[in-house]
Amino acid sequence: MPRVSRFPHSLIITKALYLGLVTLALVVAAAGHPHPGRGFAVELGVGIGFVGFVMLACQFALTAKFRWLSRVVGLDDLLHFHRQIGFASLVFIVLHVGILLAAQPEYVRYLDPRVNIPRALALWTVLLALATLLVTTVRRTELGLSYEWWRLGHGLLAFLILFIGLVHILQVGWYVATPAKQAFWIGGTLLAVGLLVWTRLVKPFRTRRRPWTVTEVRRERGRSWTLALEPRGHEGISFHPGQFVWLAIEDSPLLHIQHPFSIASAATEAPDIELTIKELGDHTSRIGEVEPGTSAFLDGPFGDFVLDDNAEEAVFIVGGVGITPVMSILRTLRREGATLPRTLIYGVPRVDEATFLDELEEEATTHESIVPVVEDPPAHWQGEAGRVTPELLDRHLPRDHAGVRYFVCGPEPMMDVVEGHLRRRDIPLSRTYSERFNIA
Ligand SMILES: Cc1cc2nc3c(=O)[nH]c(=O)nc-3n(C[C@H](O)[C@H](O)[C@H](O)COP(=O)(O)OP(=O)(O)OC[C@H]3O[C@@H](n4cnc5c(N)ncnc54)[C@H](O)[C@@H]3O)c2cc1C
Missing domain, CATH: 3.40.50.80 (Nucleotide-binding domain of ferredoxin-NADP reductase (FNR) module)
Known part of the structure; x- marks a missing residue:
């Protein structure tokens, strides 16, 4: 059976790299900064703002569905980290505003549309988007939001906050005086947005070039269905038993409707694979209605839930x-x-x-x-x-x-x-x- 080598401290290393990136951003900001300080509290508030911005930008990397990363760290660990960082970046951004207002109360004018409409509008939009992001994430089920629509809105709101954040950094101009520094922040933001576009648009679209056919839909015990799939015109995927794929069924009108399911069949059956899906919510409760012959699209395999080569x-x-x-x-x-x-x-x-x-x-x-x-x-x-x-x-x-x-x-x-x-x-x-x- 194909096994993998497991790197035991991969999550800790990922977190350390993450911390290194945030620190690097602060070093880049501070390096060669020509202006005198404006007092500890203001500089602290600004520094915290930069950290919050970088953390938010890095969120796109954590959800970018890199296969190699999911194999060494594990998707649920990554998403758990993504969730923790999401809350932390929110706290940093709110602290940024709070500390600056406490240190320099006259900064409140930036929130006043009578002083500067575009700037006030942008700042209020960010605050509102942050609040919406928080409430819809914590209370998604109570709000009756389907996972797919929440995920779409989540990405769009994060993109909006990041975009306004970048404009805000460039507009304020503090710590980004040189073209090289501006290029750093613009480049970093573009990279983050590129990752979002890659994950949500390009990758799902690319899976369409490698279609699969549903050959059988079998009822299983426990309100579950097994979908047997065979690759159409390609060699399928090479997976380790225990891994999962993101599945989109042909009649999904939108590319973002992809659900993760573990492969249930043996690796020896490849290239054919089987997924066993339990009826749970809006998508899975219709899985039994899928007709044999339907096309399906798989992204994967992902995950580290596999036997490593030292297992006895x-x-x-x-x-x-x-x-x-x-x-x-x-x-x-x-x-x-x-x-x-x-x-x-x-x-x-x-x-x-x-x-x-x-x-x-x-x-x-x-x-x-x-x-x-x-x-x-x-x-x-x-x-x-x-x-x-x-x-x-x-x-x-x-x-x-x-x-x-x-x-x-x-x-x-x-x-x-x-x-x-x-x-x-x-x-x-x-x-x-x-x-x-x-x-x-
Ligand atoms: C790594 C992994 C492997 C899985 N393997 C299996 C499996 O082999 N068999 C099985 O029956 N289930 C599996 N699941 C769970 C399955 O993905 C969800 O039950 C399914 O997506 C629910 O969709 P729904 O719209 O019917 O339910 P909903 O009621 O809309 O959602 C229920 C919960 O499922 C999750 N979910 C819903 N939609 C998505 C989505 N598009 N992407 C990610 N998560 C979503 C959310 O946590 C949500 O709260 C797996 C999940 C993960 C993360």
Whole structure:
């Protein structure tokens, strides 16, 4: 089975590089600045503004869907970082305004349209856009915003704030006096906007050149459907079991309607692949209506939820549809006759909702221990009942050693319990692979 080398501290390194970039921007701003200081508070306010701007610009890189980055860091870690930085950049921008107003109250005139209409309009627009960005992100579900429209609006608002921010920096002119410095800020902003255009327009459009055909739509247990796909006129994609793709179905009228789904089929079945999709919201609840013969478009593969080349044993702790990436790993190991010992702890609400349970049990090999955990078990159920708890994990986890890899994927509360327990058992993060399906 294709394995990958895993770089254990990749997220920390990504964060360090990020910090380095923000610091570099401050150094560039301060270098050769000819003007005398305007007092500590004002300089602090301005510096914080620059940092907020750079952080915002870097947000576009974090969501740019770089395959190589998702393989070393993991999409959910990246998006979690993106979310944290989003809030932090917001705080920096608000602090920028607050500190400057506190230090120099007369700056309030810049917000007064009677003094300078374009400048006041721009500043109010930024403040309003920031507030909208925050509220729609934190309260998306309550506002009834679909993920796709939220994502589109999110990108457009971020672009607007960045654009006005750049004009503001150039207009104020402090710390950007030389053409080289202006080129730095304009170039950096263009790069960020370029990444947005690349991710949201160019990449989805490019996937259209490599179409796939839906060959079968199969109902599975647990309100799920399996979509079998075959590449049309190309060699398909080369993936590691456990990775995912972004799927767009032909009848999506807009290019931005792409959803992430793990590949559930074995790597040995390539170039054909299967995705198993649970009915959940507006898009997935219509997946069963897709007709065989329909075209589909895939962007990927992405993700680091894969066995690395030093793994000697694997433990999978999954819940519900979180079984999909693990199916790909298990199916591949089984088809290849791999002897790697593996344990699967699979939490489901009821037996009749346990997607793939029959296949998992019927095709189990001597190298596998399959532990279904049924929350609401039928009468005479002999197996584990209830939820996946620390006590249950202690009963079934194998003895830990440096070669054991832990894979966790399922509903958020289950993942929190499992990850917390693995930490308590001193299992290092470098040997734990988590995939969170809810990334918004
Ligand atoms: C890495 C990864 C792998 C996944 N693998 C599978 C899988 O194998 N099988 C499966 O059934 N589900 C999988 N999911 C979850 C699946 O993507 C969502 O259930 C699906 O997109 C929900 O869409 P919806 O419009 O029907 O639901 P909604 O109710 O609109 O959305 C529910 C939640 O799904 C997420 N979501 C919705 N639309 C998108 C989108 N366009 N892009 C990203 N996230 C979105 C958001 O977190 C949202 O809050 C995976 C998710 C991720 C991140």
